[in-house]
Amino acid sequence: MTTQPPDVVPESADLILNRDPLLAFELGNDDSLPASSIDQIDLKIRRQDDPFSKPYWQQFRLPCQGKETITALLRKLRNQPVTIDGETVDPVAFDHNCMEEVCGACAILINGKPRMACSALIEEFNGMITLEPLSKFPIIRDLIVDRSRMFAHLKRVKAWITLDGTWETQQPPLRMSPHDVAVNYLYSRCMYCGCCMAACPQYDENQEFVGPATLAQVRLLNHHPLGQYEKTERLHRIMTVGGLSDCGNAQNCVRVCPKEIPLTTAIGELGRAVTWQLFKDLFGD
Amino acid sequence: MQTSIHDSHFILRRLHSLFGLIPIGGFLVLHIWENGQSHLGAEYFNYYVAQPIMHTTYLLIIEIVVIALPLLFHAGYGLVIIGSGSAEPFRYRYRRNWLYWLQRVSGVAIVAFLALHIGLTRVAAWLDPAIYQDLFGYMQQSLTQPVTLVVYLLGLWLSVFHLSNGLATAAIAWGLTTNAAAQRRFGYVCLLIGVILGSLGTHALIGFLP
Ligand code: HEM
Ligand code: SF4
Numbered sequence: 001m002t003t004q005p006p007d008v009v010p011e012s013a014d015l016i017l018n019r020d021p022l023l024a025f026e027l028g029n030d031d032s033l034p035a036s037s038i039d040q041i042d043l044k045i046r047r048q049d050d051p052f053s054k055p056y057w058q059q060f061r062l063p064c065q066g067k068e069t070i071t072a073l074l075r076k077l078r079n080q081p082v083t084i085d086g087e088t089v090d091p092v093a094f095d096h097n098c099m100e101e102v103c104g105a106c107a108i109l110i111n112g113k114p115r116m117a118c119s120a121l122i123e124e125f126n127g128m129i130t131l132e133p134l135s136k137f138p139i140i141r142d143l144i145v146d147r148s149r150m151f152a153h154l155k156r157v158k159a160w161i162t163l164d165g166t167w168e169t170q171q172p173p174l175r176m177s178p179h180d181v182a183v184n185y186l187y188s189r190c191m192y193c194g195c196c197m198a199a200c201p202q203y204d205e206n207q208e209f210v211g212p213a214t215l216a217q218v219r220l221l222n223h224h225p226l227g228q229y230e231k232t233e234r235l236h237r238i239m240t241v242g243g244l245s246d247c248g249n250a251q252n253c254v255r256v257c258p259k260e261i262p263l264t265t266a267i268g269e270l271g272r273a274v275t276w277q278l279f280k281d282l283f284g285d
Numbered sequence: 286m287q288t289s290i291h292d293s294h295f296i297l298r299r300l301h302s303l304f305g306l307i308p309i310g311g312f313l314v315l316h317i318w319e320n321g322q323s324h325l326g327a328e329y330f331n332y333y334v335a336q337p338i339m340h341t342t343y344l345l346i347i348e349i350v351v352i353a354l355p356l357l358f359h360a361g362y363g364l365v366i367i368g369s370g371s372a373e374p375f376r377y378r379y380r381r382n383w384l385y386w387l388q389r390v391s392g393v394a395i396v397a398f399l400a401l402h403i404g405l406t407r408v409a410a411w412l413d414p415a416i417y418q419d420l421f422g423y424m425q426q427s428l429t430q431p432v433t434l435v436v437y438l439l440g441l442w443l444s445v446f447h448l449s450n451g452l453a454t455a456a457i458a459w460g461l462t463t464n465a466a467a468q469r470r471f472g473y474v475c476l477l478i479g480v481i482l483g484s485l486g487t488h489a490l491i492g493f494l495p
């Protein structure tokens with residue numbers, strides 16, 4: 001691809017516009033990846049039988065290839081759930097769906113950090129791989145967590161667009177500049193996996209903070225041609241308990257987001273929008 | 286829907302951030318600059334630095350309204366904020382995450398340092414007004430004890446770190462720096478400010494030594 005993103009577009013736009021590395025990888029002629037020679041791997045998995053029981057650890061040894069993903073490994077394990085001590089146990093429960101890092105279902109902690117299991121290759125890790133359920137969310141079973149509070153957060157900040165309104169819906173769509181489209185596209189790729197929430201020191205079950213991904217959706221919708229009509233309401237909804245000012249700028253979110261969504265840029269831009277809104281609320285429009 | 290100015294949570298957070306900069310941050314800068322004059326000798330310091338401050342009209346009111354109350358609010362609410370987060374500096378070894386963690390650690394350390402510092406100066410002078418006649422000599426006597434000097438150096442650098450890192454995060458919170466590149470650039474500016482303030486403060490402390 002020759003198209004270059006405009007200067008101001010965050011770096012991750014490269015990922016959309018430049019697919020060469022991906023193609024090379026798929027065709028199997030990417031020299032940057034070492035030939036994989038791993039033939040077996042040890043997995044240490046934190047298990048929990050139900051939401052209320054105690055977690056415990058189990059270890060497994062599985063045949064594998066370096067280019068396999070963690071999800072592939074978990075699927076293999078499901079067929080033969082035998083621990084390293086030879087004990088046959090209940091298969092490990094885990095979430096997955098798209099297998100191409102777009103649905104957000106398979107987020108877990110791999111070696112302590114939030115990752116998508118379907119895009120984490122075994123050869124990226126050395127030695128035993130530790131799998132735990134995604135932190136900050138209630139555990140349902142084994143690696144499956146309940147992320148419904150993320151949906152509640154989206155509702156809370158009005159992360160949608162009202163189609164029925166005082167304007168004509170059959171009007172031609174409002175125009176956006178290609179630059180704005182490119183920037184908004186970055187945010188629209190959020191798959192609500194929860195990795196950023198898991199890594200955020202300000203986000204957890206006992207806090208009201210709506211979390212970085214939710215804030216990024218406010219940024220997205222407030223710049224949407226139709227969404228902008230409810231901009232003020234969304235800003236007001238993040239100018240309260242659990243809103244923008246509960247962010248402590250640790251910026252872990254942007255480091256762990258598998259889609260490289262410019263979360264800290266969203267937070268900075270919202271900071272400015274919220275400051276303006278404060279002045280408007282104080283002194284009138 | 287309530288608007289922001291009726292939302293106490295939002296207003297408190299913004300006041301916490303604002304007070305950190307003005308007046309507390311401003312006072313810290315002034316305080317470091319003032320004490321930099323320790324290099325000009327005991328007589329100069331006592332006559333041109335200590336005396337004018339003591340003879341400022343409304344001194345007590347200024348001290349309470351401009352320094353003590355905002356500081357108490359910032360520190361008190363700061364402790365509440367610290368309680369609401371869970372830093373994991375060793376799981377996520379990213380620079381900003383360490384700064385996030387250090388901002389909290391330094392906040393708590395500053396509370397302890399300030400209690401000691403105010404106790405040794407302001408409160409001590411209340412009990413013994415003679416201290417103000419030769420403040421320089423008193424500070425010299427205090428700082429020649431290695432323990433006190435080390436505690437002061439620590440308190441200084443932690444406060445300066447807390448202020449300059451706070452400047453960087455306040456810039457994000459208020460929307461001065463919006464994108465990641467600007468935040469990084471301004472981060473380096475804050476680092477420079479921190480190093481300059483810390484050096485000035487160290488220079489000031491050395492100035493009290495015999
Ligand atoms: C020398 C005195 C102090 C100065 C100059 C100062 C200054 C600042 C500044 C400028 C900020 C940035 C605000 C923002 O990010 O929006 C800040 C944040 C903070 N301060 Fe202080 N502060 C001082 C003392 C304290 C004390 C005694 C505590 C008590 C624990 C404290 C706790 C905090 C906390 C927790 C934050 C982070 C707030 C957040 O990230 O949301 N500070 N401070
Ligand atoms: S912002 Fe990134 S890490 Fe967070 S939920 Fe969306 S895709 Fe996942």
Ligand code: SF4
Binds near residue numbers: 203
């Ligand atoms: S920058 Fe804010 S939202 Fe992101 S991890 Fe840090 S505290 Fe959480």
Ligand code: FES
Binds near residue numbers: 097103117
């Ligand atoms: S299975 Fe959909 S993101 Fe991993």
